[in-house]
């Protein structure tokens with residue numbers, strides 16, 4: 092028994108020592124593993140892509156707020172946002188930043204087109220039989236063209252739902268990398284109303300159907316709503332109420348435009364509570380006063396009207412019976428400007444007018460200046476005002492710390508002439524570089 096006991100004691104001791112040894116070895120091994128793991132983490136942290144740093148250095152900054160230009164500026168971009176902006180003497184440029192030399196050049200925010208129909212047709216023949224696939228490709232072509240011209244965001248106020256959904260989703264999923272797109276989907280009108288037969292219109296009747304149409308656009312993923320005449324006050328109110336409930340922005344085609352549309356539509360839309368009026372036509376002083384009082388925005392689209400008169404596309408009924416002429420639009424512009432109604436740049440070059448892109452955007456800016464705005468005010472229309480109309484003034488439209496890194500570098504001083512606009516040397520969109528239309532850049 093004693094022997095057995097001794098033997099058992101020895102065995103226990105042996106097991107204990109072995110266990111201890113195993114523990115010591117294991118702890119060493121584990122600490123080793125921990126070290127490896129820790130090193131691995133450190134290495135991963137080191138290798139993880141840091142947001143790219145870009146410093147645009149030495150250019151004269153026109154930041155979109157209307158402030159005096161800032162010479163010899165530095166704009167520091169981190170990832171897709173502007174991190175810091177100021178005079179070169181005050182902004183420290185980190186060593187690892189990619190420097191973009193802009194001395195002697197001018198830096199502006201990316202421009203915004205507040206009224207476009209990207210997906211609509213190129214000819215009246217296609218007007219009725221276009222496919223959504225073709226419309227999508229055509230829309231993308233214009234978006235990419237705009238990007239090279241310094242226009243970095245658009246509000247689409249009526250294009251086929253499927254086309255707009257495809258583009259928005261493709262951007263979100265990373266299939267394409269183009270300008271920012273804020274679509275309304277189908278514009279909402281009545282049976283037989285303005286743009287009723289356009290590819291990208293939804294015709295409904297009565298307040299509940301109008302409400303439902305807004306819900307449908309919301310369900311389809313859109314954050315903007317466009318209503319088009321004719322509409323009764325009840326229909327427009329239903330749409331506005333529903334848009335407000337769902338947190339959507341809502342704009343209305345203003346005035347007439349077709350022989351059968353009464354000239355009272357703008358007043359009705361403003362009374363119903365829309366945020367913005369598209370175009371400037373057939374508005375009385377009451378409508379303009381109400382817009383000013385309620386802070387309703389306007390997108391005049393003058394250049395498209397000008398082209399329509401040139402091409403005899405305005406009906407003789409409107410010209411002879413309703414007093415339509417370019418002078419009417421111009422007078423309304425001056426009245427709106429005098430009332431400090433906030434205006435944005437919109438093009439609206441639909442169908443066969445599509446060939447006017449991209450130049451029409453800059454022609455519209457020039458038109459504003461011809462009618463009395465300063466070049467700086469027209470630049471603010473193209474930038475900060477555009478962002479306000481989109482409801483994104485905290486995110487876009489100006490070159491300020493915290494805003495999206497959407498900007499362009501142009502060769503000539505835009506406060507002296509807009510001739511060089513549309514030909515930027517470099518466009519930065521979401522912090523990424525895109526060479527502009529001006530080739531042979533020295534940047």
Ligand SMILES: [Zn+2]
Nearest residue numbers: 206208248439
């Ligand atoms: Zn339009």
